Amino acid sequence: MDFSLSETQRMLAETTDRLVRERYGFEDRKKIIAGPDGFSRPLWAQFAELGLTGLGIAEEHGGLGGTMGDLAVVAETFGRALVVEPFMPTLVLGAGTLGFAGSEAQKAELLPQVVAGELFLALAHGEPKSRYTLAHVETTATADSGDYLLTGAKAVVLGGDAADRFLVSARTSGTKSDADGISLFLVPRDAAGLAIRAYPNIDGTRAADLVLDRVRVPASARIGEIGQALPIVTQAVDRAIAYLCAEAVGAMQALNALTLDYLKTRTQFGVPIGSFQVLQHRMVDMEVALEQARSMAILACDRVDDPDARERSRAVSAAKVQIGRSGRLIGQSSVQMHGGIGITDEYAGGHYFKRLTLIDRTFGDADHHLSRFAAAA
Amino acid sequence: MDLKYSDEERAFADEVRAFARAELDPAVRERVLNHKRLSKEDYLGWHRKLHAKGWVAPNWPVAHGGCGWNAVNRFIHEEVLAEEGAPPIVAFGINMIGPVLIAFGNDAQKRHYLPRILSGEDWWCQGFSEPGSGSDLASLRTKAVLDGDHWVVNGQKTWTTLAQHANLIFCLVRTDPTVKKQEGISMLLIDMNTPGVTVRPIITIDGEHEVNEVFFDDVRVPKENIVGEPGKGWTYAKFLLSHERSGIARVGAAKRELRRLKTIAAAEQVDGVPLIETKAFREKIAAVEIELMALEVSNLRMIAAEKSGQAPGAEANMLKIKGSEVQQSLTELMMEAVGPYALPFDPDALEPGWNGEPIGPDYAAPLAGTYFNYRKVSIYGGSNEIQRNILSKSLLGL
Numbered sequence: 061m062d063f064s065l066s067e068t069q070r071m072l073a074e075t076t077d078r079l080v081r082e083r084y085g086f087e088d089r090k091k092i093i094a095g096p097d098g099f100s101r102p103l104w105a106q107f108a109e110l111g112l113t114g115l116g117i118a119e120e121h122g123g124l125g126g127t128m129g130d131l132a133v134v135a136e137t138f139g140r141a142l143v144v145e146p147f148m149p150t151l152v153l154g155a156g157t158l159g160f161a162g163s164e165a166q167k168a169e170l171l172p173q174v175v176a177g178e179l180f181l182a183l184a185h186g187e188p189k190s191r192y193t194l195a196h197v198e199t200t201a202t203a204d205s206g207d208y209l210l211t212g213a214k215a216v217v218l219g220g221d222a223a224d225r226f227l228v229s230a231r232t233s234g235t236k237s238d239a240d241g242i243s244l245f246l247v248p249r250d251a252a253g254l255a256i257r258a259y260p261n262i263d264g265t266r267a268a269d270l271v272l273d274r275v276r277v278p279a280s281a282r283i284g285e286i287g288q289a290l291p292i293v294t295q296a297v298d299r300a301i302a303y304l305c306a307e308a309v310g311a312m313q314a315l316n317a318l319t320l321d322y323l324k325t326r327t328q329f330g331v332p333i334g335s336f337q338v339l340q341h342r343m344v345d346m347e348v349a350l351e352q353a354r355s356m357a358i359l360a361c362d363r364v365d366d367p368d369a370r371e372r373s374r375a376v377s378a379a380k381v382q383i384g385r386s387g388r389l390i391g392q393s394s395v396q397m398h399g400g401i402g403i404t405d406e407y408a409g410g411h412y413f414k415r416l417t418l419i420d421r422t423f424g425d426a427d428h429h430l431s432r433f434a435a436a437a
Numbered sequence: 438m439d440l441k442y443s444d445e446e447r448a449f450a451d452e453v454r455a456f457a458r459a460e461l462d463p464a465v466r467e468r469v470l471n472h473k474r475l476s477k478e479d480y481l482g483w484h485r486k487l488h489a490k491g492w493v494a495p496n497w498p499v500a501h502g503g504c505g506w507n508a509v510n511r512f513i514h515e516e517v518l519a520e521e522g523a524p525p526i527v528a529f530g531i532n533m534i535g536p537v538l539i540a541f542g543n544d545a546q547k548r549h550y551l552p553r554i555l556s557g558e559d560w561w562c563q564g565f566s567e568p569g570s571g572s573d574l575a576s577l578r579t580k581a582v583l584d585g586d587h588w589v590v591n592g593q594k595t596w597t598t599l600a601q602h603a604n605l606i607f608c609l610v611r612t613d614p615t616v617k618k619q620e621g622i623s624m625l626l627i628d629m630n631t632p633g634v635t636v637r638p639i640i641t642i643d644g645e646h647e648v649n650e651v652f653f654d655d656v657r658v659p660k661e662n663i664v665g666e667p668g669k670g671w672t673y674a675k676f677l678l679s680h681e682r683s684g685i686a687r688v689g690a691a692k693r694e695l696r697r698l699k700t701i702a703a704a705e706q707v708d709g710v711p712l713i714e715t716k717a718f719r720e721k722i723a724a725v726e727i728e729l730m731a732l733e734v735s736n737l738r739m740i741a742a743e744k745s746g747q748a749p750g751a752e753a754n755m756l757k758i759k760g761s762e763v764q765q766s767l768t769e770l771m772m773e774a775v776g777p778y779a780l781p782f783d784p785d786a787l788e789p790g791w792n793g794e795p796i797g798p799d800y801a802a803p804l805a806g807t808y809f810n811y812r813k814v815s816i817y818g819g820s821n822e823i824q825r826n827i828l829s830k831s832l833l834g835l
Contacts, residue, residue: 191776216777262782262805328573395812399571400596403642410642421779427717
């Protein structure tokens with residue numbers, strides 16, 4: 061048994077740590093979010109230079125290869141710095157999904173562009189009424205003289221503001237909650253009939269809602285077998301959750317550090333507030349919550365590519381429950397111990413609280429994954 | 438023992454409800470019910486209607502233009518109006534400085550300020566907290582030095598709610614640095630338009646501007662604008678903070694928000710089943726509803742005791758703790774209820790008169806922001822940790 065980082069992971073950690081230290085301070089981040097795209101394209105180019113946009117992509121397509129454990133190292137650093145660039149949507153949901161389910165032609169065309177930092181991807185799966193149920197797809201794909209016509213709506217597509225290509229799920233058969241009959245298609249951003257409404261999320265990341273009105277794509281745009289995309293989407297989302305767990309650990313660690321520093325430096329009644337036992341115990345609970353979350357994030361990243369789908373989803377759901385609960389406890393406790401400053405826009409603490417809260421809402425909250433775990437037990 | 442309201446009290450509740458339904462601007466009501474932004478005029482328009490009816494100051498004696506109601510009627514009035522979606526009465530004049538002036542102000546101050554509070558002509562804000570003085574309020578450092586006929590004030594206040602609307606601020610200032618910290622504090626009434634007063638917005642993580650910093654740079658305040666005696670400011674502040682506690686638990690507003698939570702949970706679907714019918718979420722709603730039931734009866738016990746002449750003590754601190762927890766649970770569950778639609782940030786949708794296309798369901802836009810914002814309710818007015826410190830002394834003798 062060995063929980064230490066590999067040599068590659070140590071290098072990744074050093075590289076990304078240095079990058080966010082130099083380029084992603086809290087004030088830099090504010091400017092990036094306020095900019096025209098809501099994220100930094102120059103920084104994305106730097107990700108590419110450093111090889112980060114090749115992580116998890118096979119060497120034959122120009123990538124560095126690597127496991128979810130490697131991506132998790134980046135995720136944790138990005139969590140500490142609250143990086144808003146659409147890394148998870150492009151690398152994990154986009155390139156990752158193409159990597160295990162795309163055709164050779166799709167991979168050969170798109171993955172080198174992702175590695176080069178020239179292509180953003182997004183998975184457009186969730187719908188206005190699907191909530192967290194992955195099998196709930198109402199968008200339809202109808203065969204039409206060798207092509208498909210896609211019609212429907214997609215909701216809160218992460219990274220959908222920037223995406224050049226979308227991986228869009230649609231029903232080729234069955235009704236709205238059937239496991240069978242869902243197919244996945246590549247749709248370019250400028251496709252006729254595709255309307256994109258991009259917006260910021262409350263944590264500074266970005267998303268979009270899509271409306272598809274008879275969007276025509278060729279049969280070659282389909283990812284995987286016809287009607288068999290639910291397992292692909294489930295695996296893609298499980299991998300995204302594993303990434304988010306690692307990101308959340310980074311955010312929790314940073315928020316705990318800020319809070320502990322505040323306990324040591326804020327004085328009231330002539331003493332540091334960290335001398336009050338009620339706050340000491342609360343801070344200890346936050347540290348314990350962080351370590352429990354870290355353990356489960358490690359587990360999720362380890363199991364997420366397990367060929368046994370049940371084993372994989374149990375570990376991922378368990379981790380998401382733990383991350384949701386730890387993030388809630390740490391976020392709320394941090395605000396309470398900071399007092400008013402904890403919810404001001406100009407202080408970093410509240411932004412971690414927001415990110416952690418939204419991670420719990422992304423791809424299923426703690427309640428959702430508790431019942432998924434219980435059902436898989 | 439009789440847990441029911443009397444016939445007279447029920448008739449009074451009906452009267453308050455009928456008044457709210459007849460007089461409350463439906464657009465304002467809609468904004469309150471749906472957590473939209475309220476303008477200064479939204480607050481003031483309703484304030485003036487209550488004033489015209491003679492109902493704006495339930496807690497003031499009749500002699501000063503108040504209602505002179507007992508604790509039960511005050512509670513009914515506040516609860517029914519909150520349930521009906523009325524904007525809250527802005528507390529700084531009616532519930533805070535008004536009672537202080539009635540108890541400790543001189544005749545000139547009462548004659549000048551009280552009618553202007555009632556009419557809504559003056560909007561007060563509260564200058565207590567400072568960057569270095571939160572829970573330890575008595576350590577405040579804003580100082581006032583007498584110079585001829587004026588106090589010269591220098592320092593900074595923070596978390597000043599709605600100072601952007603205010604023309605007056607009541608301030609705790611240090612007038613004597615040589616004595617015990619509580620004994621060197623005085624309360625000054627300061628015109629916000631005096632040279633040297635600067636208001637700087639504090640934006641909270643929901644993107645809203647509700648609180649401010651207020652800076653005082655050689656601000657000259659007429660000598661007579663002190664409340665009561667120099668050095669007694671701490672006594673007046675404690676009076677102010679302990680006054681009118683019957684509404685501290687916000688039971689009426691919580692009932693209104695519970696209804697809203699149920700409406701949202703009924704509209705949201707999980708695999709074709711309304712969220713409110715799923716076991717996990719239904720039980721979460723039930724748990725907060727039970728807390729609220731307990732809170733309401735506890736509140737009624739307190740006001741019944743108050744009506745029979747007992748001053749509220751530890752009960753108010755308990756109600757503050759439990760009331761804040763209930764409000765926070767409700768906002769959290771509403772955010773949970775909308776699932777992925779908690780993510781989008783659409784501040785324009787909170788603006789009065791906005792009629793754009795919502796992102797997701799039309800009730801979604803304010804929910805995450807309100808959850809973040811409401812973390813404040815266990816911090817302001819004495820954090821829940823401070824409430825517990827008080828209770829461990831006053832209730833347990835520890």
